[in-house]
């Protein structure tokens with residue numbers, strides 16, 4: 001081969017391999033820009049979310065990540081946020097990120113339980129870790145690696161991005177004095193909690209958040225859980241049911257997540273990757289702090305201004321919720337290898353930190 005032909009062939013091969021490495025449109029843009037020196041502007045990502053646009057705490061948390069990425073990167077990577085149904089329906093967020101329709105998504109892992117059984121464990125489990133303990137598990141207990149391993153077969157990379165804190169047990173039109181009061185009760189409750197109350201005689205139903213108030217007021221359901229005082233006050237649920245039960249045994253510290261298309265991620269220069277990861281981490285703190293602060297204020301409003309009757313579930317009812325929760329968790333873990341691995345890790349972590357939580361936080365709080 002003469003020199004001219006060789007150069008031409010090498011050039012063509014180079015172009016081909018660049019295209020192969022930069023398969024998606026976004027990846028190609030990133031590759032072109034990063035290979036020609038520092039990227040100054042132009043990378044645009046879409047973020048699809050499972051929340052209504054600007055929904056307090058959760059939707060605004062997604063906005064927070066997007067804004068942070070834009071600011072920290074000085075506009076080199078900007079993220080446009082789409083509320084549920086604006087680009088794709090809420091429950092298609094995972095698919096949209098997997099196929100690259102959007103580079104990023106925000107939601108909660110348990111929505112993807114149909115694809116990833118292990119996802120049921122990754123937002124927290126009934127009677128499991130608190131929000132603080134989940135953070136310990138993710139960042140210093142091996143949790144993040146398992147989280148990534150569970151999502152890797154789908155070409156999607158997850159990042160913990162927010163926490164609701166311990167939720168409330170829900171709104172009821174009658175008092176729950178024993179498990180017999182659960183018999184025939186129609187309650188909106190998702191995830192493992194739904195299976196638990198079903199085994200105790202209730203009828204769990206799943207209704208989108210926006211329809212909860214009407215369903216409860218019209219008597220279509222007898223009870224509902226949602227999130228906590230901040231979100232529940234905003235929905236006006238206190239106008240449809242009298243008793244507000246605690247604790248949120250079924251969601252002791254629900255973790256929200258960002259998911260990123262693996263190809264789009266690989267195409268980012270290292271500093272932008274660090275910016276995305278750091279923005280997710282910073283938003284976890286921000287959302288948790290917002291829930292803690294605003295739940296406190298909203299609870300006072302519910303009790304002082306709206307006369308809401310607070311009730312604790314009786315100890316024997318909680319003991320039954322707990323017994324059945326672990327029965328269900330063990331069954332889910334036994335049916336799927338990755339779920340089993342994650343459940344084993346969560347249990348080992350809890351066994352290690354339990355005493356510290358008890359003497360470090362719980363005992364102190366009992367005496368504050």
Ligand code: CA
Nearest residue numbers: 167226227251
């Ligand atoms: Ca909830």
